[in-house]
Amino acid sequence: MMLKPFLTSLLLCLGLCSGIAHAHKPSDSYLSLTIDNSGKNIVHGQWDIALRDLDFAIGLDSDGNGELSWDEVRARHADIAAYALSRLSLASSGRKCDIKPGKQLLDDHTDGAYTVLMFEADCPNVDMLTVQYSLLFDVDPQHKGLLKLVNRQGVVSTAIFSPDTGTQQFKLADADRLQQFLDYVKHGVWHIWIGFDHILFLLSLLLPAVLVSRNKKWEAGTSFKASALDVLKIVTAFTLAHSITLTLAALQYISLPSRWVESAIAGSVILAALNNLYPLFQGKRWVVAFAFGLIHGFGFASVLTDLGLPQSALMLALLGFNLGVEIGQLTIVAVFLPLSFLLRGTWAYRRLVFSAGSMLIVMIAAVWLVERAFNLRLISA
Structure with a gap:
């Protein structure tokens, strides 16, 4: 009974992402x-x-x-x-x-x-x-x-x-100060929910969490605890990594061109999704989450660096925004993990959600990569 709403929600998310090819940096x-x-x-x-x-x-x-x-x-x-x-x-x-x-x-x-x-x-x-x-x-x-x-x-x-x-x-x-902090928490939540490239990167890493690879084939996992532990490692690695670069970039210790950052984020989505189809990092998805999380942190920081806040106000905004990003991210995980574990043994999950979904993510991210790397517009937003 839960298969239809789960598939509908996931495909709707992928459809929205494909229709918003410039979706990472919101209009500010x-x-x-x-x-x-x-x-x-x-x-x-x-x-x-x-x-x-x-x-x-x-x-x-x-x-x-x-x-x-x-x-x-x-x-x-x-x-x-x-x-x-x-x-x-x-x-x-x-x-x-x-x-x-x-x-x-x-x-x-x-x-x-x-x-x-x-x-x-x-x-x-x-x-x-x-x-x-x-x-x-x-x-x-x-x-x-x-x-x-x-x-x-x-x-x-x-x-x-x-x-x-x-x-x-x-x-x-x-x-x-409290209201300012809460405003930036809210903005951080909203930023992750409309940051479709971040969502697709996270989903690409989460999709195999309820499966196990045997003889080069994906089969349903047997332990919710093992799946939850795998997700915990991935989310912790991603959070730690993007928090590091978000802080360094917001405090202006490191600055990278937006075009490079956005292109690298698109590339990270491609590699994470391809890993589901052709495993390159078997059992090491948390390493991928950490490595590319460093790049995603620069993307998160853009909204704060452009505001030009002094150090005292910037720290408050940085803490609130980062907390909001984590809340938004954990909300996605809290919805996805139990539903995916319930449906892990179905043909629809393994073929439609996992395999076809990963391929669709690769195609969407490939469009993002070409557009961002060469400053083109292939899909109307």
Whole structure:
């Protein structure tokens, strides 16, 4: 009775992954608000928005050649400012702040080029600030706005805007550290659940956990304890590895080009799935999980490094985000392991889920690898 919903859920996940070939780095923008420390009721703003997102929303590629030039972006500066600032509202003491756009620059983030929109907001009182954020929510419900707010004393607050949390209020005299921590826990959970390449890598390693290899054939395992122990080793190795590089990258001790990282992550998914079809690392999947987990950690870190937080705020965000990633990962494992163990002896699990599923993962990841390595777009997202 449980076979049909299990297969349906797994195939739905694989289908979603195949339809989102650029799914690793979610759409994020980076909003920085700094309260003027000279006594004026002025908020200085800087908003980094991905050019790919703006092109999707308002169309920047005027010649339609699939590439954005500086002239194309510069010609639309007024439209970019109007579009973005119509989706941002600041208010204090019950009155809206008057926002005036400033100059625009270009900057490179880990996942591509961003426009940097400078602006100033004249507010009646900035002891309490209400921020309403709705950029791209109408076209991309997965979009997140990451806020860095610096008060007059230099204390940094952070927040994450989503369609469910589009309006937030900040008491500038003090930062709610617990709420910031919980926000990043939530963002870490969400990041792993929409990070389809991470999910497929993890699933590729988990699929054989309920099976045993005898005479080059996969057969149903007989012990749930043995399967659970195998999963524990894999998850622990992956967690330890990506936590190491996530921390090192977020603290800016190590930096790798995003294109290299994303390509390597796609390659890791291919190898993990191929190992199910042609065993290369028999009994050593935890080693694979650790080795490639180091690469996946750099992918996790991109959202924090691009925010540019100071050391004190970064540590809080790092702890919360990493904990959220682990919660999201363990949730997947908690659902997958018992169901797969119950169905391990069926033909459908061994042939459809394990063999055909692994082959499908290889094909999906191969598309990701080509796209990321050569900066192509083979599948429309």
